[in-house]
Amino acid sequence: MVELLDVSNLSISFTQYVQGLQQRELKVISDLSLDVNEGEVVAILGSSGSGKSLLAHAILGILPENAACSGDISFKGKVLTEEDKKEIRGKSICLIPQSVNYLDPLMKVSQQAIGKTKDEEDYKHKKSHQREVFLKYGLDESVDNMYPFELSGGMARKVLLSTALLSNPELLVADEPTPGLDDKSVEETINDIKKLAEEGKGVLLITHDIEVAIRTANRIAIFYSGYVIEINQAENFKNADTLMHPYSKALIDSLPDNGFKLTEGTQPLNDNKGCIYYKNCLLRKDICKDTKPSLHKIGDSKVRCHLYNGGLDDET
Ligand SMILES: Nc1ncnc2c1ncn2[C@@H]1O[C@H](COP(=O)(O)OP(=O)(O)OP(=O)(O)O)[C@@H](O)[C@H]1O
Numbered sequence: 001m002v003e004l005l006d007v008s009n010l011s012i013s014f015t016q017y018v019q020g021l022q023q024r025e026l027k028v029i030s031d032l033s034l035d036v037n038e039g040e041v042v043a044i045l046g047s048s049g050s051g052k053s054l055l056a057h058a059i060l061g062i063l064p065e066n067a068a069c070s071g072d073i074s075f076k077g078k079v080l081t082e083e084d085k086k087e088i089r090g091k092s093i094c095l096i097p098q099s100v101n102y103l104d105p106l107m108k109v110s111q112q113a114i115g116k117t118k119d120e121e122d123y124k125h126k127k128s129h130q131r132e133v134f135l136k137y138g139l140d141e142s143v144d145n146m147y148p149f150e151l152s153g154g155m156a157r158k159v160l161l162s163t164a165l166l167s168n169p170e171l172l173v174a175d176e177p178t179p180g181l182d183d184k185s186v187e188e189t190i191n192d193i194k195k196l197a198e199e200g201k202g203v204l205l206i207t208h209d210i211e212v213a214i215r216t217a218n219r220i221a222i223f224y225s226g227y228v229i230e231i232n233q234a235e236n237f238k239n240a241d242t243l244m245h246p247y248s249k250a251l252i253d254s255l256p257d258n259g260f261k262l263t264e265g266t267q268p269l270n271d272n273k274g275c276i277y278y279k280n281c282l283l284r285k286d287i288c289k290d291t292k293p294s295l296h297k298i299g300d301s302k303v304r305c306h307l308y309n310g311g312l313d314d315e316t
């Protein structure tokens, strides 16, 4: 098992100005650790605005200027500097962006997929490769000359996927690839992602659709208020009893009532001293109020909860 991506203790925050010159720090992602192996799909599941796209952008090295970021992101055992990220993005690591808005509206889709070319020979080579990959995903020749606004939702998704695959990356970060798609296109997207993993690529699938996560991923990481609170095998998410964190259990139990969608719920925005789930937790203990649990390893899974460490928080 080759580890492709290792995100370790990643935190991302923004400085907010409140009332004139008063500043406060808005922590969007806190102490996030996560890894993706070769041939594996890992889903990160979180509600809207929980920092999922920022995680993707941190991995690619395209965070907005005003974001403060700490922690390490390693690719194949090497901690990446911002320079390294620039060097390998679009090559070994590719992003399937959340929205078609990432495509240039004034450029034909094949042109932007191919990018800059050195000379006619280079263009011919890249053009034939582009056609081959587009065809693999069911995009016929007429699509090459279309502008982004001419694409349907499903076609746009395929264009974003095919474009990301042109450089044959080892790791793909797919940011919400399914919203707005009809059932058939969702099905195709799930199969396409699974196939990529079968070919040996690693995929970090960012989604708020729990059903898509369960059906596509090998492992699922649950995001709550900027923290990963549990990482577990996807099949364990079919039943609350096979999960560990009280929030994950409550989430799965509530799914039938919520039409199997993640509800926004009330996720506290402001961090507190203790466990982020303290207020809502039915199993809370004294220690949970003032001491933050770290992400404990239990077998092949991880959980951020004091219940799983005998009340002691000695692991970092
Ligand atoms: N440039 C920025 N400056 C200040 N705050 C920002 C900036 N970019 C993002 N944020 C904040 O960070 C939070 C997380 O944003 P992000 O886009 O990562 O969420 P998301 O989980 O991808 O949501 P969605 O499901 O809607 O795509 C948002 O609440 C947003 O307010």
Ligand code: NI
Pocket: 052, 053, 054, 098, 175, 176
């Ligand atoms: Ni997003």
